[in-house]
Amino acid sequence: MPDVEYLTNAKFYFEIDGITDLLVQKVSGPEIELTVAGGDAPIGVTKGGKTQTQSVIGGVKYNSTITLTYVAGNEGPQKKLEDWYIQCHAESYAGGETKGRSNRKTGSLVVYDGDGAEGMRFNFTDLFPCDISQAGGDLSPDKAGEIAVDTLQLGFTKVVRAA
Numbered sequence: 005m006p007d008v009e010y011l012t013n014a015k016f017y018f019e020i021d022g023i024t025d026l027l028v029q030k031v032s033g034p035e036i037e038l039t040v041a042g043g044d045a046p047i048g049v050t051k052g053g054k055t056q057t058q059s060v061i062g063g064v065k066y067n068s069t070i071t072l073t074y075v076a077g078n079e080g081p082q083k084k085l086e087d088w089y090i091q092c093h094a095e096s097y098a099g100g101e102t103k104g105r106s107n108r109k110t111g112s113l114v115v116y117d118g119d120g121a122e123g124m125r126f127n128f129t130d131l132f133p134c135d136i137s138q139a140g141g142d143l144s145p146d147k148a149g150e151i152a153v154d155t156l157q158l159g160f161t162k163v164v165r166a167a
Contacts, residue, residue, distance in 0.1 A: 009123070015116035018072060020131060021109040023088075026074050026081040029153055031113055033070040034163065039063045069134060069159050070113075076139035076152040085156055089133040108132055111158070112166075122167060130161035 018028045041062030046055035076082065092104040108130040117123035139152035 020111040030073040037065040125167040
């Protein structure tokens with residue numbers, strides 16, 4: 005039997021151009037869903053009363069976003085993400101032009117194997133900060149002892165599995 009190691013999501017790293025030391029708690033997305041048409045109803049009956057069904061792809065739903073959940077703060081990497089978001093959505097903060105088109109970034113999700121070596125890598129092109137949710141609204145006495153987290157949703161135009 006071949007020497008197979010199943011990668012777990014416990015050892016991973018996400019980097020964005022110029023932001024390499026962000027303390028990431030969770031990465032989710034993208035999602036691809038194939039919807040099936042005609043799979044439940046019979047299309048006909050053959051000898052002996054056997055029914056036959058046929059399934060075809062009825063559509064594809066594709067979500068080209070990923071969501072980063074990371075430890076909140078105003079330190080270097082968290083501040084860089086917030087500044088990047090503000091640059092790309094300047095109109096809601098300062099009015100006028102945005103720098104969204106010129107501030108697209110690349111990024112990588114790296115999943116490590118049990119020995120700490122790179123087991124899998126996904127490279128993302130044209131990352132764009134779509135939505136940010138910061139911990140300020142989530143702090144309350146009933147969350148005492150919990151780590152405050154921020155969430156950033158990133159859109160992208162291309163993802164390639166490199167390794």
